[in-house]
Amino acid sequence: MASMTATRDRVRAELTRDIKDEARRQLATAGADGLSMRAVARQLGMVSSALYRYFPSRDDLLTALIVDAYNALGAAAEAADTGGPDVVARWRAVCRSVRSWARAHPHEYALLYGSPVPGYHAPSDTISPAARVPLVLLGVLGESWAAGTLTSVFEAPYPSPPLAAQAQRLSTSLGLDLPAPVLTRALIAWTQLFGMISFELFGQLVGSVDPAEEFFEHAVEQMGRYVGLPA
Amino acid sequence: MASMTATRDRVRAELTRDIKDEARRQLATAGADGLSMRAVARQLGMVSSALYRYFPSRDDLLTALIVDAYNALGAAAEAADTGGPDVVARWRAVCRSVRSWARAHPHEYALLYGSPVPGYHAPSDTISPAARVPLVLLGVLGESWAAGTLTSVFEAPYPSPPLAAQAQRLSTSLGLDLPAPVLTRALIAWTQLFGMISFELFGQLVGSVDPAEEFFEHAVEQMGRYVGLPA
DNA sequence: TGTACATCAGTGAACGCGCGTTCACTGATGTAC
DNA sequence: TGTACATCAGTGAACGCGCGTTCACTGATGTAC
Secondary structure (H helix, E strand, O other), X not given: XXXXXXXXXXXXXXXXXXXXXXXXXXXXXXXXXXXXXXXXXHHOOOOHHHHHHOOXXXXXXXXXXXXXXXXXXXXXXXXXXXXXXXXXXXXXXXHHHHHHHHHHOHHHHHHHHXXXXXXXXXXXXXXXXXOHHHHHHHHHHHHHHHHOOOOOOOOOOOOOHHHHHHHHHHHXXXXXXXXXXXXXXXXXXXXXXXXXXXXXXXXXXXXOOOXXXXXXXXXXHHHHHHOOOOO | OHHHHHHHHHHHHHHHHHHHHHHHHHHHHHHHHHOOHHHHHHHOOOOXXXXXXXXXXXXXXXXXXXXXXXXXXHHHHHHHOOOOOOHHHHHHHHHHHHHHHHHHOHHHHHHHHOOOOOOOOOOHHHHHHHOHHHHHHHHHHHHHHHHOOOOOOOOOXXXXXXXXXXXXXXXXXXXXXXXXXXXHHHXXXXXXXXXXXXXXXXXOOOOOOOOOHHHHHHHHHHHHHHOOOOO
């Protein structure tokens, strides 16, 4: 019966989730390379070979964790953008939400934005979840641009012709219609945002800019100004 | 005799270098967690226990690699700064040298700026080598400031009082005498520089800003402008 | 210069551990008629 | 509703592998007199 299939499916979905939860817990102590099928199984009270009914290999489990993490981060950023005309407040809120999520899930953040795991190649399934945060940022800018509140992005230095072309291609491939200087500045702000968060989480700021709270807030204001949001 | 001691010391120094060279080679294929005493020894044609005459543990070998890498990167940045009154050219050259070194030594770069190795805690020996690149950047800004060519860094938004205090403390602890707004902007440019390089090397730009050449060049110009260097 | 001694480099075996993945299997759960 | 069959989840043993570190040892290199 369909209802019984549904029961089995539900149990399966639950255990799949349990496996991923336990794997996430292990990321925290051992890092991505330390993630072990056997240890996950052990902790769940099952035999290691049983995991292979759920994930055909360790790499598949890793991929699932990566996709989940991109989606969780993306969802956090989307939720933080409440919409409305106050684009500066939205910009701030989105940036903060990214940092908050990263600080709350440092090992998953490291999985996404840290050193690539040697021998692991991310499949294309990760591309669109990875795009969610940049799309939220670009959404805010796009609305500001459409509303005519985006200022002072046409100051020199201008992107070189090849860079402008690259930006134009990217803009249309994302289904947006932003001029190259806007998109270029957005890209710079994007790398700045994650650069700061990575420095904070990976320990580069310890002893110099520590705590990083005030620094982050200030940089977010500066970047908002830089991308052309109203002062 | 002293000369004979010198021979033994020289041999010892050579083998120490060989061990580190081989370890660096292994970083490339296996990453930091994959670095193995046994594999290094095997490749060098010696028995694994012999390595312990040179490095008391795997962590000590890792530390040596980290210190060496910070120093190599720092030396590259220092060499790129030719001095002289053209601060914009110097800024550009230093930024480019950092990116070049990173692209030439991606695995060592990842060791320094990627996810922290789980279970490994960097000893304090790494602090001063790690400071070399930021000090070069600050040196350029400092000379520009002293020469009175540093412009437009006193525009809003200003650092908040606590951030300004943090910046002031950092400035004096580095033996510099830069006003807080200058130092704050320099810190932002610093995180921006490494944020871009990490994104490029860790694959975040693949398919969107790829190749990253033009983007990097443009961002360096923008950042130079941002920190107040003359247009 | 020659000899007795101390230092050091490298050996090889061992301890105790963990890993990913495969495979033939038992039982339970679901399906078709 | 009942029975024969197919699907699936989980078991336990095994394959073949690699790891960091310790330790008693041999032999060569350096030192002091």
